[in-house]
Amino acid sequence: MIKLADISHDDFFLLPSGAKVADVLEDILDHHTQYIIRCSEKEVGAVYRTSVLLREALKNGSGSLGENILVSERFAVIQEGDSLLDLLALEDHPDLIVLVNEGTVPVGMIDGLEAIRKLLHDFYGMIPGTKLSLPEYRDIVEQLEEEIFVTDGAGFILYLNPEGEKVCGVKLEEVIGKHVSDLEKAKIFTSSTTVEVLKTKKKANLLQKLKSGKTVLATGRPIFDQKGRLVRVLSTTKDVREINHLMEQIEQKNKEIKHKNQELTLLRESIFAQDNFVCKSPKMTGIKDTIIKIAPTDITVLIQGESGVGKEVVTKLIHNLGLRNRYPLIKINCGLIPENLLESELFGYEGGAFTGANKHGKLGKIELANQGTLFLDEIGEMPLSLQVKLLEFLQDREFTRVGGTQKIKIDTRVILATNRDLQTMVNQGRFRRDLFYRLNVLPINIPPLRERVEDIPVLAEYFLDQFNNKYQMNKKLAPDVIEAFYEYDWPGNVRELVHFIERIMVISDADFITRDMLPEVFGGNPSPRQTIICTDLIPLKKAKNELEAQLIKRAYEIYKSTYKVGKVLEIDQSTVVKLLKKYR
Template sequence: MANGKNALSDLSIDELIPILDSISDAIFIDDAQGFTIWINKASEELYKIKRKDIIGKHVSFLESEGIFTPSVARLVMEQKKEITIIHENKDGKRLLTTGIPIVDAKNKMSKIITTTHDITELINLQNELESVQNKLSGLNAQEGFSDIIANSPSMYNVIQLTRRLSDVDSTVLITGESGVGKGVIAKLVHENGNRKEFPFVKINCGAIPENLIESELFGYESGAFTGSRKNGKKGLFETAEKGTIFLDEISELPLNLQVKLLQVIQEREITRVGGVESIPINVRIISATNRDLLALVRQGKFREDLYYRLNVVPISIPPLRERPEDIIPMIRIFLNQNNKKMKEHKEIDSKAIAILMKYPWPGNVRELQNIIERLMITTKGTNIHPENLPSFIIESASIPEPAASAEGKSLKEALDHAEREILLKAAEKHKTTRAIAKVLGVSQPTVVRKLQKYHLTEKVEISDL
């Protein structure tokens, strides 16, 4: 019996072709110059082509026709080595393609064998698995906190702290820029704690005239001042009994009332305006500000002793520009909310999303929410395109970022700069996040998070995020 090597060499072309045609993976054979010599039946089915139309065609022609992009054979010709990539065909199927150079006796490349395997179903299963895992981890981490997006590590940490604070009765100070969601976090603390069955009372300390805020907070007795009710009135501290009082814009509280608030926190009782009797109270106090209270303390505009009483446990909410991972999910949620409210079916173009990702959002979540509502109203048709965006957002996105250098930067800044450059180069070469993840040796969710962090989402297909 002939050995395996001789038996294989005895096979004729006519005998090999049926074998290659029976293989489920697509097979392309090109010569060293990139002209197609032969393809199998699986290639015809996968790329929707005919063998007779492809044989003799150059890889550049096949690329220009969009049969595959990029051509792995061309990459092998350029780099003179085995190449493996993940890409898509015309139908959007995900393909794993490997190109292998075949060399002759003189070590010169004579042919290129390219094999392609359809991995669409595998990727879909992987996406489903990741989705289930993300939902499970989300349920574990954020049960009862569905009102807030926390895809970014910084907001995830905020949610974790909020959960822990819900179980205790400590005084909380929430800080952050205007529009980041300080009121939402305050309500979450209340609604997930043991006071949730009792009132949540909010007061904006900067919205009430100075001569009225004391009576609003602490109430007044009959005849306390001209125009007062005959039987007096409960203040908000009494109204919030057994519940939570949320003092928003606490930095705007007048100094004379800061003294009174300090006494309330220390003694757990209030005295109505015009009254002499002390009324015991049982409330949790949460305050919030968009200003630097410690700086106000140094300037003599805020009492130091009150600051430390309020700041028992601080929650700092990062601005939206520092948590880009949260922007796309917020856009989707606000879009769905407005579609439901307005009985519309509008979608937002991936290029428009890329521009919104570049905008710094000085008004934070509130501004994003308002912009989406505005786009829903002002956009004709069912698709929101870049031209539908407000001019100030488009102009902001078109301003080039200054050239970055590691010189004069902290170690973290230098590492961030280097990471961004690596991602940028990978995104320019590979147009899907999964391909980038494979090249960089990290998970696909990590690539998505990093692309959003560095505002590079326009470099890949948004549907792939």
């Protein structure tokens, strides 16, 4: 690289420190120099042209030369070892350059900067949109650990970077100007992407086997000028072994991620099973996916469903899978606590707030749930008088204890549950509309067991295993028991199923529970038939009709199913339907 010192000259006179121009005028004339450089305190202070100084001397006499009338040329000070390209970086556009050594002593000068800068621009240029010169850009390209192979639009080699020399096993000076087909003939490589690009005028990818025996993936790209003519072909290569190694690493990472996901899934499943959440139906599977998504958040959840469907189970899962599981899950049933005590249970009270209150006061459930989760069960039972205060807390996460004045800030997640239709209650004026919309941020509606019969066998098997472990038993359910479970409506939902399985396991003597062991409501052995006694005489046909009507109505009231009624009365289901229409 050309240095600034290579184009500098020493046609200057160095004015000693403290000396005046008038005192050394004769010495300046003897040296026949173009410039005079004044230095002060180890820095260049000014640069004068000798011609300007002589003109002043002739005009006013040498004795009248004052330092204040001498105007310095515009100059810049640069180290003598700097590169010629540093001239392009100068922003103030000086007229002269003063080169100094490490001791800041002037050792050379450069003038005619405008012409020099123009030549540099024309010769080196600058990469558009950057501050890089072409040599700098070439230095960068030559440092790439990827082959760069360039030909003209006819396939003659223009450039090969050092990595390309290494890959192909040739030197640039050996191949520059040759046609790329010559390298194929010399078996430098088996096939050429450049030739393919020249044929198709499109990007090409080929596997090349090199002279060294290595196989590489070569990519050729066409470069067109503004008129659409092919002017260059740029080719690059990648070592196939490196690609395969990278692919193996990616595959290994994917396996690790898959393994971690499997572990996470197993952990989640164990938490679901631990909290008695087992399912197979699409509806409950969708709820399960929702739980997994919302558990890590703090979004308010409103769980709705009939009594016994598992609202508390869902609440525990959201808490246990969430980020607050290190802190408590605090539950309060709004339907069990008397209205006059509910406010103090929720919000706590200050000492002496009311007659019989603890003199030290008491923390409410909301404060106990700080950092954790607050579960308000049976929210539909909350009195209207308390709904305003609850709404204020949900909006600001602040509340005031009963009998207190200080606002208390609480950080807690809120989950609510109800078996009531809150929207209907709102329409009836029995629940505040603004509170309903504050609670109904993310509703989860758990369907009753009769609407998700696919869950019955997996739930039955799960609870059967639980009670076998609890009571040290080894009992099984016959397939016809599950069929009976399908036919039953389960008004008590999952809670009823749990209690029934526990009861039938405890009272049955056999290890294999069959349908005939079930109560009559499940289609088991019917109760002993009662004897029909006639207390009066009526026409036989009328007696038959009355008895038929009573039996069919009574059976349907008990079983709520035409199939079950037909089985108990030992008639076809279609006959049951006809009789119900007849006697209704």
